[in-house]
Amino acid sequence: MSPTLLGRVTGPQELKELRPEELPALAGEIREFLIDKVCAAGGHLGPNLGVVELTIALHRVFDSPADRIVFDTGHQSYVHKILTGRQSAFSTLRAAGGLAGYPQREESPHDLVENSHASTALSYADGLATAGRLLGEEHRRVVAVIGDGALTGGMAWEAMNNLGRAGRPVVVVLNDNGRSYDPTVGAVAGHLAALRGGRLRGPNLFETLGFAYLGPVDGHDIAAVELACRLAAGLDQPVVVHCVTEKGRGYAPAENDKADRMHGIGVIDPGTGRPRAGSSRGWTGAFGEELERIAAGRPDVVALTAAMRQPVGLHGFSRRFPDRVLDVGIAEQHAVTSAAGLAMGGLHPVVCLYATFLNRAVDQIMMDVALHGLPVTFVLDRAGVTGPDGPSHHGMWDLALLGAVPRMRVASPRDTVRLAELLGEALDTPDGPTALRFPKGGAGPEIPALTRMEGLDILHRTRSRPLDVLLVSTGVLAAPALHAAELLAEAGIGVTVVDPRWVLPVNPALAHLASRHRLALSVEDGVRAGGVGSALAQLCSDARVRTPVHALGLPREFLSHGERPAILAEHGLTAQSIAESVLALHDAEPTAHTPAAPLIRERTPR
Incomplete structure (x- = not known):
């Protein structure tokens, strides 16, 4: 790839220095870059191919980060990341410790809002514009980029109602591609279609709410989008810039995919748009x-x-x-x-x-x-x-x-x-x-129960040993819980593994089962605070069961991106970690045989 254009753009200032006639070639290079990097790593391909020219225009007109650009939703921010100095990081897209698939504040001062749930950008913009007025920073312009799909969300219209009434000069760039995942539905979609087709007579919905309206604009014509944005920036009122775009633009497998499978992809062959490897039944x-x-x-x-x-x-x-x-x-x-x-x-x-x-x-x-x-x-x-x-x-x-x-x-x-x-x-x-x-991805093999007891599935019971530990598994964590039980059996610890099936509210039979063990642990892939383990502990307390109950699960924190197995391992939700947690918690009686954790040998899980 020639470095003469994309390689020269290390930030918005370099982008502004390009001549207008160079910009279509830059857009082409960005599309090639996106297809290469996203097909290799997985991510949101279709939405970003559709906003290449729009994002170029935004960064040529506005001065990020002094001007605030908020993307709704953030999965359409890859081009924004490319144009704000993060090209070299795309080889790590969505990998642990690498470039995030959504805006991330710690990555760049250009990422103001970590926005990934739809219909919120207009409310952020309302607050930012109000803060600018109160702090005397009205020169810092506020831009919200929102898709037509997000306009089906009620929160977007709550914000529109307030923005239009207050008259704050927010520029709303409406990226209208007719889709979210599926085609945009409802009366709003019909209204936008009428605007696109020039069939509407009299004030449109945005004008009725107090917005100026510019459009529809060809969202793939950089000069046209620039002109509309410059006009909008000069108006001292809220304004909608209606840009019509094509999701997946410039990549035939995406343009021809009516089911929109190119919205978010795994690793695919860029030539065909097909997955590189088969997957199990999901x-x-x-x-x-x-x-x-x-x-x-x-x-x-x-x-x-x-x-x-x-x-x-x-x-x-x-x-x-x-x-x-x-x-x-x-x-x-x-x-x-x-x-x-x-x-x-x-x-x-x-x-x-x-x-x-x-x-x-x-x-x-x-x-x-x-x-x-x-x-x-x-x-x-x-x-x-x-x-x-x-x-x-x-x-x-x-x-x-x-x-x-x-x-x-x-x-x-x-x-x-x-x-x-x-x-x-x-x-x-x-x-x-x-x-x-249920979780994301492929489903594993069937895990049959030994027996069912009062609605509980008993998956494993150590025979001829004391009932030392009750492992209460949640959903797919049954597999590592069973493997942990095998490891613990080698260490001389008797384990019962139970799958409650209905995990909340906790089945009262679990309190009785816990009372027959010296220790009970829940294993769950949700936050520990307020989860299944907490509910089981409360149940046992109410039933006056003295068996200690511990919860193995996720901390009350926002967990970063990475591969699911690695994140589960980091938080102690593998068979080996579960077994080691049991050993650390096990209150051994004098006759109990409790070897040290290193004696547990890792084996192939069930």
């Missing part, structure tokens, strides 16, 4: 297949998605039952309360979300669903540690949050056989909400 696909099977005999079952029909496994369901899938846009709060209405109307709604996005609708789960005892099932994909997307996308808070919700029951399947079983039980629950959580 949790998402297994869920989708089972929901479709159940729905064939249950006309009351309907599914809701927040603009993520494909990523949450509903593509097959939506083809077979198109009238029974409701895409509400990026509006998790509305999805949950709408589901409450569906349940009141006699249906059993299944709300399909990434676990991290559950955080956005906790009030609605509490007050609109649980308070009314409604049969709504929440399916939480990518629960626990997700890996490369980093702190905002780890689904590690769901157990702690849902554990506080009265009437809520939470299941965590250890394999896809249990997923089908527990989904069926959830959909058969008539008198309150249920949740089913």
Whole structure:
């Protein structure tokens, strides 16, 4: 690749020094760079290919970081990172200790907001503009870059309502590509389509709210975007610059992908756009297949998605039952309360979300669903540690949050056989909400139970030894818990491994089981504070069971990006670490044989 353009741009100032006629070639080099680096590392390819010219124009018109540029969502910030001096770091994209896949404040002063949940940028911008006025820094301009998909979220319109009323000079750059993951839905999408087609007569919605409106502008014409942004910057009022772009621009596999599989990718062959290696059957696909099977005999079952029909496994369901899938846009709060209405109307709604996005609708789960005892099932994909997307996308808070919700029951399947079983039980629950959580990626082999006792699956029981330790595993951590039990058996420690299946509220039978052991440990891929271990300890305390209870899980911290196995290992959630924790905690009696931790030998997990 020629260094004459991209290699010369080490920051926004060098970008401003390029001649206008050089910019199309620069855009081409950036696209080649993105395709090469993102196909090799995985990440958000389609959104960034679509904002190349738009981002070039922004950094030529505005003076970051003195001017504040906020991206909503931050997955469209790769070009921004390239233009602000981080080209050399792209070989480490989303790797542990490397370049983050979203804006990150510690990476650069140009990254103001670590924004990765949609529909928030306008509220940040409102606050920044207000602060600038109060502090006498009104010369520092505020720019919010927001996609049309994010305008389906209610928080965006709360901010628009306030920005338009206050008249603060925020520049809203609307990146309109007609999609989030799936095509943008609702009346807003129709209004934008009318604006794009020149079919609207009279004031548009933005003007009615108090914004000036510039557009529609060809978002791939750098000169046109620059001109619109310079005009917007000169207006002393809030203004919308409506840029029309094409997601995946310049990369044929992305341009031709109507299912938008190029939005976020794993490692792929850049020539074909196909994965370089096969993968095992995934949790998402297994869920989708089972929901479709159940729905064939249950006309009351309907599914809701927040603009993520494909990523949450509903593509097959939506083809077979198109009238029974409701895409509400990026509006998790509305999805949950709408589901409450569906349940009141006699249906059993299944709300399909990434676990991290559950955080956005906790009030609605509490007050609109649980308070009314409604049969709504929440399916939480990518629960626990997700890996490369980093702190905002780890689904590690769901157990702690849902554990506080009265009437809520939470299941965590250890394999896809249990997923089908527990989904069926959830959909058969008539008198309150249920949740089913599973991790990102491929599902492992079936882990059969030795026996079932009062709803608990006993997975392992050491025979002819004292009942030293009870390991309570959550979901897929059953596999390392079982391997830890084998390691501990070699050390002379008797272990029972139990999978509660329904992990919250804690099954009272666990207190009885804990009372028969000298030590109990929960193993969970959520935060320890308020998780399964905390609930088990409270249950044992209430039942006057004196067995000490300890929780192995994640700290109450924001965990950085990296590979899921490495993050789990760092926080003691491997078989070896679990066994070593048991040894460290085991209160050996004089007759107990407790060798030192180094005597535990690592073996191939089950």
